[in-house]
Amino acid sequence: MLALGVGLGLLVLLVVDALATTLAVSSGAGPVTARWLGLAWRVLLRCHRRDRESAWLTYAGTLLLTATVLSWVLWLWAAWFLVLLGSGAVVDDATGAPASTLDVAYTAGFTIFTLGTGDFSMSEPPWRVAMAAASFSGLFPPDLGPLREAGVPLLDGAVVADRYGREGERRADLHALVCSDGWSWRAVAPGGS
Secondary structure, X not given: OHHHHHXXXXXXXXXXXXXXXXXXXXXXXXXXXXXXXXXXXXXXXXXXXXXXXXXXXXXXXXXXXXXXXXXXXXXXXXXXXXXXXHHOOEEEOOOXXXXXXXXXXXXXXXXXXOOOOOOEEEOOHHHHHHHHXXXXXXXXOOOHHHHHHOOOOOOOHHHHHHHHHHHHHHHHHHHHHHXXXXXXXHHHOOOOO
């Protein structure tokens, strides 16, 4: 029963986190994604500081986006694994025997990747509905292309580049001010020297 409760909690948190991350542009990433991306960014920044010739930051956006989607998929798989494990309703189609823990993990993965049910099914009708929900959730996280085409405002690379580009300009201005040996605004003004 504990596994079932934890799994359901993880599913709810995943939906809130993914929707907050993908749809709520003004609030930034969801609660879990924001923390995890912050940690990943600090690791990439530390790697960059150790080897400034490397391209860590050049590929940071792609790495972080890919890692975010992969983490959501693993999170979804783990959540449904716990739900199905806690249900005790997964049975082997051939024998009718209860599924082992590894079989439940296989069934959860097979289901969320929308491949069907494999060699296992649910022994009770309510859990068959849950399995259909698991299959539908495999379509989640949503493909952002149709959302963008529908006019849903999403955070895109231009917004990020604009925000961090301005921050980089401010740092360069501050650096120029400090290196100019005093308060010579001409040294930090655009085009000034």
